[in-house]
Amino acid sequence: LQRAPNILLIPGTSSRTHLAENIAAAELVLPAEALRTLDNIATAARR
Numbered sequence: 001l002q003r004a005p006n007i008l009l010i011p012g013t014s015s016r017t018h019l020a021e022n023i024a025a026a027e028l029v030l031p032a033e034a035l036r037t038l039d040n041i042a043t044a045a046r047r
Helices: 016-025 032-046
Strands: none
Touching: none
16 A cells, blocks of 8 residues: 555455454555565565
8 A cells, every 4th residue: 555546455354353453454654664675575586
């Protein structure tokens, strides 16, 4: 969600606890360093 306004969540859960966690995750804002780390992992996985 932090990447672009057109990215949507596709939730799927059978647990109310997990549903609450998924909803809370929509409000999560990652620091720039964490995003860079995730980008590096994704880039390395494509090689």
